[in-house]
Structures are given as structure tokens and as C-alpha cells.
Amino acid sequence: xxxxxxxxxxxxxxxxxxxxxxxxxxxxxxxxxxxxxxxxxxxxxxxxxxxxxxxxxxxxxxxxxxxxxxxxxxxxxxxxxxxxxxxxxxxxxxxxxxxxxxxxxxxxxxxxxxxx
Amino acid sequence: xxxxxxxxxxxxxxxxxxxxxxxxxxxxxxxxxxxxxxxxxxxxxxxxxxxxxxxxxxxxxxxxxxxxxxxxxxxxxxxxxxxxxxxxxxxxxxxxxxxxxxxxxxxxxxxxxx
Numbered sequence: 001x002x003x004x005x006x007x008x009x010x011x012x013x014x015x016x017x018x019x020x021x022x023x024x025x026x027x028x029x030x031x032x033x034x035x036x037x038x039x040x041x042x043x044x045x046x047x048x049x050x051x052x053x054x055x056x057x058x059x060x061x062x063x064x065x066x067x068x069x070x071x072x073x074x075x076x077x078x079x080x081x082x083x084x085x086x087x088x089x090x091x092x093x094x095x096x097x098x099x100x101x102x103x104x105x106x107x108x109x110x111x112x113x114x115x116x
Numbered sequence: 117x118x119x120x121x122x123x124x125x126x127x128x129x130x131x132x133x134x135x136x137x138x139x140x141x142x143x144x145x146x147x148x149x150x151x152x153x154x155x156x157x158x159x160x161x162x163x164x165x166x167x168x169x170x171x172x173x174x175x176x177x178x179x180x181x182x183x184x185x186x187x188x189x190x191x192x193x194x195x196x197x198x199x200x201x202x203x204x205x206x207x208x209x210x211x212x213x214x215x216x217x218x219x220x221x222x223x224x225x226x227x228x229x230x
Binding site for chain 1: 149151156157158159160161164172175205207209215216217218219220221222223224
């Protein structure tokens with residue numbers, strides 16, 4: 001069985017602060033995929049990033065960066081110099097196995113509020 | 117279409133009535149998923165369609181829930197004899213390479229059972 005834990009239910013920061021959203025996952029599969037999605041107040045989930053279990057290289061995309069560590073089963077997401085538009089619910093998700101069916105298990109989400 | 121389209125966007129129904137929710141995936145996307153999101157919670161997998169293969173119904177919570185898909189196009193999720201615990205946002209997603217490459221989600225249908 002797969003499990004995704006996002007221990008931080010809500011985070012509030014002031015604009016321009018850096019913020020890290022934690023994600024810890026559990027799976028017995030050796031092949032798996034990790035995702036982050038953003039759900040702004042409008043409600044539509046937006047895909048942000050995908051990593052596979054064989055690629056631990058960290059990734060940076062503008063103000064966003066992701067730290068994947070298999071040793072701690074974590075896939076944390078950092079927003080640098082946060083902006084009000086970053087306010088949203090962020091979900092971490094896991095899809096495991098080789099079937100490519102891609103049923104994802106989602107965490108409960110972290111609500112990020114960025115205040116001006 | 118340009119994105120995943122879901123209708124209606126909002127639905128209020130009386131307990132015991134049947135409802136149908138519709139999803140139009142992105143053209144050419146062979147994989148289609150339904151998820152349920154209760155207030156303040158994560159997404160709960162319901163059902164998965166891939167091309168002409170038999171659907172994976174392992175997430176459907178009861179036999180009151182069913183879904184169909186016509187080929188690689190529109191899907192409908194039907195909830196019979198709705199209960200108050202069915203109140204949630206029902207999200208549809210599609211993918212052209214399988215869910216291991218991530219989904220494109222629709223805006224969801226907010227279902228309220230009164």
C-alpha cells in the first residue's frame with residue numbers, strides 16, 4: 001500500500017519569505033513517481049512536477065525547487081521569495097509500480113497563505 | 117478541447133436522488149480518472165479508464181457509484197440514491213501517457229446533497 005503524509009496542514013508566511021512544504025511517502029515498490037500539484041482558490045489542480053524513483057537529482061524551476069531524498073523517503077518543495085499568488089493548497093502525490101496505470105495516492109494537502 | 121471540461125460545475129440534489137456528472141477529457145488523452153475531494157481533505161481515487169481496457173473500479177466506495185466512458189471520449193459518473201456523505205468535489209483528470217506522467221485536471225463538480 002502507498003501512503004503520502006503532508007504533516008503541515010497550514011502555513012502562513014509574509015511575502016518574500018522562503019517556505020518549504022514537506023512530503024513524506026511510503027511504498028514497497030522500487031519503481032515509483034512523485035508529484036506536486038497546486039490548487040489555487042479557483043479550484044483547478046495544476047501539475048507542477050514529476051520525479052521518478054531512479055532520479056534523485058534536485059530540480060529548480062524559477063522560484064520553485066524540489067529536494068528528493070530516498071534515504072528519508074521525502075520529496076520536499078521550496079518556494080523562494082514567496083508571492084501572494086503562491087497562496088494555494090499544495091498536494092504531494094505518489095504513483096507506484098510498473099503498470100503505468102498511474103493511480104496516484106495524494107496527501108491531504110498543505111494550505112499556504114502568503115500575506116502581503 | 118483545450119482542457120478537461122466538467123459539468124455541471126455545481127450540483128445541489130436532494131438525498132435519495134440520482135445524479136450524473138460529466139467529464140470531457142483532452143482530445144487524444146487515452147487515460148481518464150475520477151477522484152473525489154471531501155472538504156479539507158486530499159484526493160480519493162474512484163475509477164480509471166484506459167483506452168478499451170476494462171476500467172479499474174477499485175476505488176468506488178459502494179455499488180451506488182458507477183461510471184462509463186465512450187471509447188476515448190466523454191465519461192459520466194453516476195451516483196444513485198445520493199447520501200449526505202456523497203457531498204464533495206468530484207474531479208476528473210486525463211493523461212496522454214498514463215498517470216505516471218501526471219494528470220491534467222478539470223475544475224471539478226461540487227456536489228451538495230441536502
